[in-house]
Amino acid sequence: MSELILDKPRSPRRPAARRGNGELYSWLFMRISGVALVVLVLGHLFIMNVLDGGVHRINFGFVAGRWASPFWQFWDLAMLWLAQIHGGNGLRTVINDYARKDATRFWLKVLLYASMVLIISLGTYVIFTFDPNITD
């Protein structure tokens, strides 16, 4: 009884079956950034929350000491950018899956992209302009 649904010969090709390789690059980026983030984020959490008293030793002076080193500046900058793009891309997928109306999907993504631009810009600005003698 079950019948195969096949296109008739010479029927026009369905449009929009291919929309470029964007989703492939997105998939690949999640894996490459994921490997880097495993090291960057777990390292960050270990230093900040577990090692040597954890969160209790963090204050302005502690941040000043770390950002005196270009190594940790670069670490935090890379972590900021990769985590925002990795997480933003993940939320983009979640919005695509659960938003039912096109308008809802559109505005949730506008909100998402705006928050990504805000957080990446602000974080980058703070890392590059940090002043340990801000009160002087």
Add this chain to the structure above:
Amino acid sequence: MAGTTATERSGTSRGGGTLYRGDLGMWSWVAHRITGVLTFFFLFAHVLDTALVRVSPDAYDKVIETYKNPIVNLFEVGLVGAVLYHALNGIRVMLVDFWAKGPKYQRQMLWAILAVWVLVMIPGTYFMLVRTVSDMFGGH
């Protein structure tokens, strides 16, 4: 019902939706989503609070004090647990994708990462809470 499958595949999927139903693998995927979304929202707040170092040392120290509150300290253990699961399961996902035998062992790998999670979280939780607990009961 070959017809049903064909209709669904050519049907009305919008925006690249990727919902699927499975068993244990589905739950690992659900947990991956939840931990990922939670971490992304935390990151939003965390960059804002760290940005206070550009305002004044006092403003930054005040907001960091909230991280040292016992209740918030417990949430930090939850955050670390969520991120650790996301990282370990992410490695598992990559092994499923890129390792020839990954799909065959995906279930065993889930149990393996859960075992690693427990083994890391036991000492991790201890070191994250020990100072808070000793501050609450007795000396400084």
